[in-house]
Amino acid sequence: xVAAKNILEVSDLDxxxxxxEVLRDISLSVPVGQSVAIIGExxxxxxxxxxxxxxxxxxxxxxxxxxxxxxxxxxxxxLAQERIRFGFVFQxxxxxxxxxxxxxxxxxxxQHHPEEARGHSEEMHSRLAEVGLPTSxxxxxxxxxxGGMRKRVGLARALVMHPEILLYDEPTTGxxxxxxxxxxxxxxxxxxxxxxxxxxxxxxxxxxxxxADRIVMLYPIARLEDDEPQVIFDGTPAEIERxxxxxxxxFYHGEAGDRLEEMSEGLV
Amino acid sequence: xxxxxEYNPRARRGLVSYFTDPMTELGSVVLRSLETLGxxxxxxxxxxxxxxxxxxxxxxxxxxxxxxxxxxxPVVALTGTFIGIILAVQSYNQFRAFGLETQLGGVINRTMLxxxxxxxxxxxxxxxxxxxxxxxxxxxRVTEQIDALSSMGANPIQYLVVPRFLSCLLLxxxxxxxxxxxxxVGGAAFCIFHxxxxxxxxxxxxxxxxxxxxxxxxxIKSVFFGATIGILSCYRGFHCKAGAEGVGQxxxxxxxxxxVMIITLDxxxxxxLDQIYNWIWPDSLMLPKV
Numbered sequence: 001x002v003a004a005k006n007i008l009e010v011s012d013l014d015x016x017x018x019x020x021e022v023l024r025d026i027s028l029s030v031p032v033g034q035s036v037a038i039i040g041e042x043x044x045x046x047x048x049x050x051x052x053x054x055x056x057x058x059x060x061x062x063x064x065x066x067x068x069x070x071x072x073x074x075x076x077x078x079l080a081q082e083r084i085r086f087g088f089v090f091q092x093x094x095x096x097x098x099x100x101x102x103x104x105x106x107x108x109x110x111q112h113h114p115e116e117a118r119g120h121s122e123e124m125h126s127r128l129a130e131v132g133l134p135t136s137x138x139x140x141x142x143x144x145x146x147g148g149m150r151k152r153v154g155l156a157r158a159l160v161m162h163p164e165i166l167l168y169d170e171p172t173t174g175x176x177x178x179x180x181x182x183x184x185x186x187x188x189x190x191x192x193x194x195x196x197x198x199x200x201x202x203x204x205x206x207x208x209x210x211x212a213d214r215i216v217m218l219y220p221i222a223r224l225e226d227d228e229p230q231v232i233f234d235g236t237p238a239e240i241e242r243x244x245x246x247x248x249x250x251f252y253h254g255e256a257g258d259r260l261e262e263m264s265e266g267l268v
Numbered sequence: 269x270x271x272x273x274e275y276n277p278r279a280r281r282g283l284v285s286y287f288t289d290p291m292t293e294l295g296s297v298v299l300r301s302l303e304t305l306g307x308x309x310x311x312x313x314x315x316x317x318x319x320x321x322x323x324x325x326x327x328x329x330x331x332x333x334x335x336x337x338x339x340x341x342p343v344v345a346l347t348g349t350f351i352g353i354i355l356a357v358q359s360y361n362q363f364r365a366f367g368l369e370t371q372l373g374g375v376i377n378r379t380m381l382x383x384x385x386x387x388x389x390x391x392x393x394x395x396x397x398x399x400x401x402x403x404x405x406x407x408x409r410v411t412e413q414i415d416a417l418s419s420m421g422a423n424p425i426q427y428l429v430v431p432r433f434l435s436c437l438l439l440x441x442x443x444x445x446x447x448x449x450x451x452x453v454g455g456a457a458f459c460i461f462h463x464x465x466x467x468x469x470x471x472x473x474x475x476x477x478x479x480x481x482x483x484x485x486x487x488i489k490s491v492f493f494g495a496t497i498g499i500l501s502c503y504r505g506f507h508c509k510a511g512a513e514g515v516g517q518x519x520x521x522x523x524x525x526x527x528v529m530i531i532t533l534d535x536x537x538x539x540x541l542d543q544i545y546n547w548i549w550p551d552s553l554m555l556p557k558v
Contacts, residue, residue: 080421094416
C-alpha cells in the first residue's frame, strides 16, 4: 500500500515572542486526509502553532511546508494566495461584527472572485445547510446568534472556498455538551464530504478521541527539561489511553495532581 | 526557616545600581520609543503602498466617509461657531481700549483660517473618529477578526486601514473649511449684532486681512493632520493589547498621541509654510492691504 502524501510538514519549529519561548523544536508531518488533534495545557502554544501553520505568525526557526512549498519563505502576497487553500475556524468564530451572516459567509469568495460571488447564493445556501443552519439567519448580525450558531457560521465561512485543509481552534470550547457533540459530528461530516485534512486544537479529550485519527500533545516549555522537544506524545486515540507517560496520562484523565500546591508556591 | 528579612536585589547591588538602574530604564524607554516610531513608519509605508496598489472597496470607503465626514459635520460646525464667538469675546475689550474694535473681523478670520479652524477640526476628528477607529480595530484585533481577515487571504491594511486613512485625508479639508466658515460667521454675527460694531467697517477690515493663501495654508495643514490621525489611530487599534482594558488604552492613546502630533506638526508646518510664503512672495510682509 502506498503511504498518503504529506500535505503539511513542520520541521524543527521554534517560535519566540521577544525573550519568551513559545514553541520549541516542533516537528510534525500530516498526511492528506488525516485528522489530527493537538492537545495540551492552556498557554502551551497550541493556538500559536495553528497560526504558524497558516503563516499568521512567522517562525523564529524551522520550516513549515504546505504541499511541498515552504510557507515561511513566502512574502505576504504569496501567503495570501496560498491561504485560499486553508480554512480556519477561530475559537470564538471571529465573525465580522459589521457584516450580516450572509456577508460573512460570502466574504472569502467576494474577496477572491468578486464576479462569481454575485451570483453564488446557491453556494451560500448549500454551506449553510451543511452546517445545519436555517436561511433565516442570513440577514442577522453575529451578535444576534448563540455561541454554537456563530461557530457553525465560522465553519460555513471556512468551507466556502473548498479548502484542502481545515484548522480548528478549540471548536467546542464554551459550548454545552450537546452542542459540542454537534460540532464534533459536523467536523466528521465535513471531513468525509469534502475530503479535507483537519487539524484541531482542543482541550476536550472526548472531542479529540471522537474526531481525530491522531493526537499530538504539546507540553508547556517551562515544565520541560533543557532542550527536550515540546511534543511529548504523538499517537492514535487508542494509544493515548494506554500511555505510560504520567504527564500525558494526567492531562488525558484531567487530574490536578500536585498542581494546586505548585500554584500556591508560585512555581507555575 | 524564615529570617523575616525580605530579599531586595537592588539593596544587594548597592550604590552603583542606584545610578545605573535609572539609566538602564531610560535606555530601554528610548529603545522602545524608537521601535514604536519605526513600527509606525512601516505601518504608514504599508498603507501608502496599498493605497497606490489597489483601490479600496467602494462600499467600505463610502461607509467610512459617512462615519468620518458626514457624522462629524454637526460637531465641527458647532464648535467652530463657538470658537469664533469666543475669539470675539476675548479680543473685544483689548481692541476697544485702542479704538480698534472694527479690526476684530481681520483677527478672527485670519486666526480661524490659519490656526483654529485646522487645529479644531483635527482635534474634533481625533476625539470623535480617531479614538472610535482605534477602539473598533482594537476590538477586531482582540476578537481575532483581523487574523480572520488574513486567514482568508485578505490584507487587513488594505481592507481596514486604507479606507479609513483615505477618508480622513479626503474629508478633513472639508471639515476644516466648515469649521472656519462657522467660526467666521459666528464671530461676525456676535460682533455686529451683539457688540454693535459697524458692519461696513467690520467687513472691509475682515476682507483686507485675509488672502487666498490663508485658506490654502489652513487646508495644507489639515491634510497633514488628517493623515496623522488616520495612521496613528489605525496603528493603535492594530497593536491593541488583549482585553477590554487594552481596547480602552488603544482608544485613549490614539487621541492623546494624535493631539500631541497635531500640535507639534502645527508648529513646524506654520514655520515651514511661512517660509514658503516668504520665498514665493519675498516683498510681502504678510501685512494687510489696507
